[in-house]
Amino acid sequence: MPDFLSKILSLAEIESLEQEIVAEAQAGRQQAAWHKLQPLRKAQPHQDEVAWSLLRIIHQRCLPRKQAADVVAEIAQSRHQDVDIMTGLGECLEAVHDIDDLNAPPPVNTVYHTIVERLAAFAKDREGGPGEEAVLRGLAVAARMLARQRDEIAEKSHRKLVEISPKNSGYHYNLGLFCKTRGRFEEGMKSNQIAVSLSDQRVDSYEWNLGICATGARNGAVALDVWKRLGHKIEMGRFGLPEGPYAGCKVKLAERPLAERTADMDDPGLEETIWIERLSPCHGIVRSVLYQNLGVDYGDVILIDGAAITHHTYGDIKVPVFPHLATLVRQGYQFFDFAGTQDEPRQLAGASLDLEDAVIYSHSESFQLLCANCWRDTDIDHENHESEEKHVVIGRIAAPGHVEPARLLDQLDKALASRGRCQLYAPDLSAAAGFSTRASVEKRRFDLLTGD
DSSP, X not given: OOGGGGGOOOHHHHHXXXXXXXXXXXXXXXXXXXXXXXXXXXXXXXXXXXXXXXXXXXXXXXXXXXXXXXXXXXXXXHOTTOHHHXXXXXXXXXXXXXXXXXXXXXXXXXXXXXXHHHHHHHHHHTTTSXXXXXXXXXXXXXXXXXXXXXXXXXXXHHHHXXXXXXXXXXHHHHHHHXXXXXXXXXXXXXHHHHHHHHOSSOOHHHHHHHHHHHHHTTOHHHHHHHHHHTTOOOEEOGGGSEEOOOXXXXXXXXSSOGGGOOSSSOSXXXXXXXXXXXXXXXXXXXXXXXXXXXXXXXXXXXXXXXXXXXEEEETXXXXXXXXXXXXXXXXXXXXXXXXXXXSSTTHHHHGGXXXXXXXXXXXXXXXXXXXXXXXXXXXXXXXXXXXXXXXXXXXXXXEOTTSOHHHHHHHHHHHHHTSSSEEEEOHXXXXXXXXXXXXXXXXXXXXXXXXX
């Protein structure tokens, strides 16, 4: 008997396995789901019904992403001539790729490129005829998953879908979503406005992306109307944009957000997770002084996307961490490195209260370098780390550009004098204030504390 016949499954067996796999995944047992999936993997090259079952399982996010990608690659290899299954694979890629981590580099798995190339060929063959629309749906999704590598194909596919079916609100929304992630906020706003107008009932994803695009386009009136429709207590505020009482949150800043990248420079560069003063559902003011040079820093106004990447735990509170979409306003703060000593936690940082719009930001008390897995772990209590006692403190002072260094230094000296036994050395600030002798002394003490 041929070997493949031993792998053939009945329709009842396929249905039963699919139900069991979905149930295991929904119960949080993805590895058990993966184990039960193996008979389907073996039968997939020989049975269309099994291939479609696997697509449904992947679409419901029942597998860890890496394992889902492996299954997608297996199906693509054995079904590369099947236009319907390849189209289904394209549409499934949103469930395989981490779309919430907006600024991640392009996926390294070559199956993404394989699917795009096959679907592009299918779309060309079916141009203007039956089946083109379905292929374009899969192609648009697959190309968009490749960061900025296949933008021309992704945009052409989205626009063609709108042309084929102009009354389909989802097509306009997807075009707007593409434009948003590419920093073309005015175009994204218009596409989402059309999507909203074509929908018989409110679709929150349409509204949210319209609000984000309007904010990115600096159209405060449209953004305000959206947030009010969604029930937010918000009014027009600073920077000509809506502003309301929102809790602070964290943002994963990128040196090169997806919206500002090119195909030749298609990675986020340096990244750092910081706090913002959240002004609306999608924008806020950076309230951390950055540890690295990302081209955005304390006081700048940034646009964030609506889907949190993860949550960081602080005691009983889960703080969402959003991706950085774009920088709206650069405030031009000046920065000075410092090193110091203190007897109590946050003693130096607390002196910020006596400064004029400036802040003393302690990186050794606030900055934590985590591996990718730990960074995403919602059970790590960041409050425990950030409350650790630090006697030697290293960080940066941030001050508005209009504050004279000499005035800032005088305020700093007075603030520290009233706070007991603590010392702070900022040689660059002393030099900028015109005190070269003091700067030289502070440089030696700074180097001693920092180990330079």
